[in-house]
Amino acid sequence: MARISKEERKENIIIMALNLFSTQGFYSTTIPNIAEKVGMSVGNFYNYFTSKDLLAKELILYISDYLGNEIQKINESDLSTEEKTHAIVKMYFNMATKRPEMIEYFLRVYLSNREVFSENCEGMTCVSSFITEMMIFFDKGVSDGDLHNQDFFSAFGLFMGYLGGMVFLNGEKILPEPINDYEQSISKNIYNALKTRT
Amino acid sequence: MIMNNPSQKISIMRSKLELKPRLLWLQGLTCNANAHSFFNLPNLEQLLNKFEILYHPSLGTEYSFEKISECDMVCDVLIFEGTFDPLLKRNNILMLNILTHYAHNAKHIIGLGSCASFGGMFKASSPQRNTGLIFNESLKEGPLLHLEEKVINLSGCPIHPQWLGFTLNMIVQNRPIAVDELHRPLELYSHLAHHGCTRNEYFEWKVDSKGFGLKEGCLFYGQGCRAPMTHSSCNKILWNEVSSKTRNGTPCFGCTEPDFPRTDLFSTKTNMSIPADVPLGVSKRSYLTMVGMAKTFSIKRLEGKLIDYKKTD
Ligand code: SF4
Ligand code: SF4
Numbered sequence: 232m233a234r235i236s237k238e239e240r241k242e243n244i245i246i247m248a249l250n251l252f253s254t255q256g257f258y259s260t261t262i263p264n265i266a267e268k269v270g271m272s273v274g275n276f277y278n279y280f281t282s283k284d285l286l287a288k289e290l291i292l293y294i295s296d297y298l299g300n301e302i303q304k305i306n307e308s309d310l311s312t313e314e315k316t317h318a319i320v321k322m323y324f325n326m327a328t329k330r331p332e333m334i335e336y337f338l339r340v341y342l343s344n345r346e347v348f349s350e351n352c353e354g355m356t357c358v359s360s361f362i363t364e365m366m367i368f369f370d371k372g373v374s375d376g377d378l379h380n381q382d383f384f385s386a387f388g389l390f391m392g393y394l395g396g397m398v399f400l401n402g403e404k405i406l407p408e409p410i411n412d413y414e415q416s417i418s419k420n421i422y423n424a425l426k427t428r429t
Numbered sequence: 430m431i432m433n434n435p436s437q438k439i440s441i442m443r444s445k446l447e448l449k450p451r452l453l454w455l456q457g458l459t460c461n462a463n464a465h466s467f468f469n470l471p472n473l474e475q476l477l478n479k480f481e482i483l484y485h486p487s488l489g490t491e492y493s494f495e496k497i498s499e500c501d502m503v504c505d506v507l508i509f510e511g512t513f514d515p516l517l518k519r520n521n522i523l524m525l526n527i528l529t530h531y532a533h534n535a536k537h538i539i540g541l542g543s544c545a546s547f548g549g550m551f552k553a554s555s556p557q558r559n560t561g562l563i564f565n566e567s568l569k570e571g572p573l574l575h576l577e578e579k580v581i582n583l584s585g586c587p588i589h590p591q592w593l594g595f596t597l598n599m600i601v602q603n604r605p606i607a608v609d610e611l612h613r614p615l616e617l618y619s620h621l622a623h624h625g626c627t628r629n630e631y632f633e634w635k636v637d638s639k640g641f642g643l644k645e646g647c648l649f650y651g652q653g654c655r656a657p658m659t660h661s662s663c664n665k666i667l668w669n670e671v672s673s674k675t676r677n678g679t680p681c682f683g684c685t686e687p688d689f690p691r692t693d694l695f696s697t698k699t700n701m702s703i704p705a706d707v708p709l710g711v712s713k714r715s716y717l718t719m720v721g722m723a724k725t726f727s728i729k730r731l732e733g734k735l736i737d738y739k740k741t742d
Contacts, residue, residue: 303714353725353726354721354724354725354726355721355722355724355725356721356722356725359718359721359722360718362717362721363714363717363718363721364714366701366703366717367713367714367717369700369701369703370700370701370703370705370713372700372701373700373701374700374705378701380699380700380701381701382701382702383701383702383703384702386701
């Protein structure tokens with residue numbers, strides 16, 4: 232059997248840790264819990280991450296890079312601003328369905344336990360790849376004359392707050408339909424709210 | 430920039446005239462600002478003494494404009510200040526004819542200021558018609574296009590006196606002048622106006638200036654500073670030998686570039702708070718990543734007044 236590389240093991244730890252943190256909470260999950268899930272000794276675990284806080288930081292970087300890469304692909308495509316809006320919504324809801332632990336971690340751990348991230352992840356440091364791509368999306372939308380020129384965070388909050396809210400409702404099993412059914416109407420709402428006013 | 434117009438006539442040594450390159454200064458549509466700026470060159474008299482000045486509109490020179498407009502002599506160095514207007518007449522003769530005659534025979538042609546280089550400020554009076562000598566903004570559509578290898582553009586609104594001083598000295602010494610694709614000397618225009626600004630540290634940490642004329646903060650984020658996108662040596666060869674616009678708390682307007690004058694010179698154009706233009710050669714993605722990081726940290730020393738800061742922790 233092929234040996235698992237160090238990188239693959241690290242990725243394994245990240246996936247297991249995301250699952251545990253997002254289901255059991257940050258404080259109730261211990262390093263021995265994670266090591267056990269991955270099937271390694273606690274001693275060996277420390278060869279990969281030297282503390283739980285550093286692991287927490289790596290996880291948010293991992294999610295931000297994942298989102299950033301996905302949005303970068305959309306930004307670099309030939310789609311119109313309206314189509315890009317739809318593509319971002321679709322990608323986000325797909326991620327919520329296929330990799331729910333990532334969004335859960337973001338909403339329930341990163342945003343709810345800011346003290347954990349105050350030292351290593353000040354401000355936008357750990358979510359920079361994601362925020363940067365959203366900036367590029369908005370900048371292009373305005374320079375193409377499609378989006379209304381306004382404060383970045385007002386627009387960002389409207390877009391991402393809405394998506395986060397829907398994913399939260401979905402996670403709480405409040406939505407009557409599967410989340411992907413809302414993709415069309417939500418991307419229309421977002422685009423209509425952000426588009427140039429005539 | 431404050432410049433004094435010299436009241437005294439510049440005395441020009443007339444000896445050995447025959448050995449000196451003959452210099453002619455013509456004007457298109459202009460406010461004379463390049464001439465005024467040039468008169469502030471500290472060693473002006475020494476420099477002018479290296480030339481036989483056939484004609485200059487503000488100096489007592491060998492010939493009158495009437496004589497020059499007869500086009501029965503030639504010059505070695507032709508300086509053309511101002512925008513070229515194909516319908517402009519002086520002494521009832523089309524400037525186009527006078528310019529063509531002297532340009533054809535000159536060894537060097539200097540397009541002086543952004544008007545002569547790209548159309549500049551005076552292009553606005555007739556944007557369809559007026560151009561620079563070889564460029565219409567950045568398009569090659571000017572009247573001296575066929576002589577472009579002889580043309581050196583010194584863009585600026587106005588030019589710094591040393592820029593013309595450097596160029597004339599190089600010509601007198603028969604030294605080659607390497608130019609960029611817009612025909613501007615690389616020695617003067619390969620720098621950005623941003624290089625050497627005393628506010629560079631504020632730019633790096635993304636600390637905005639709270640207003641004009643302050644010592645603190647960078648003018649890129651709110652006040653429209655174009656220096657990171659502008660080729661010029663304004664913060665390297667200082668104005669009046671002491672300062673520059675940006676050092677004084679006024680934004681660079683990008684006056685050396687073909688798209689000058691732009692509108693809204695005192696504010697930064699943004700798309701959803703993101704600068705529409707980012708420093709030259711930097712991708713927007715790299716720029717935004719860097720800004721996101723820098724904005725995260727607050728550097729106490731850079732937040733208050735420089736003179737109030739007492740500790741260095
Ligand atoms: S004020 Fe202008 S020239 Fe000075 S650092 Fe800021 S951007 Fe650069
Ligand atoms: S600082 Fe900018 S606007 Fe001012 S003279 Fe230099 S290039 Fe022109």
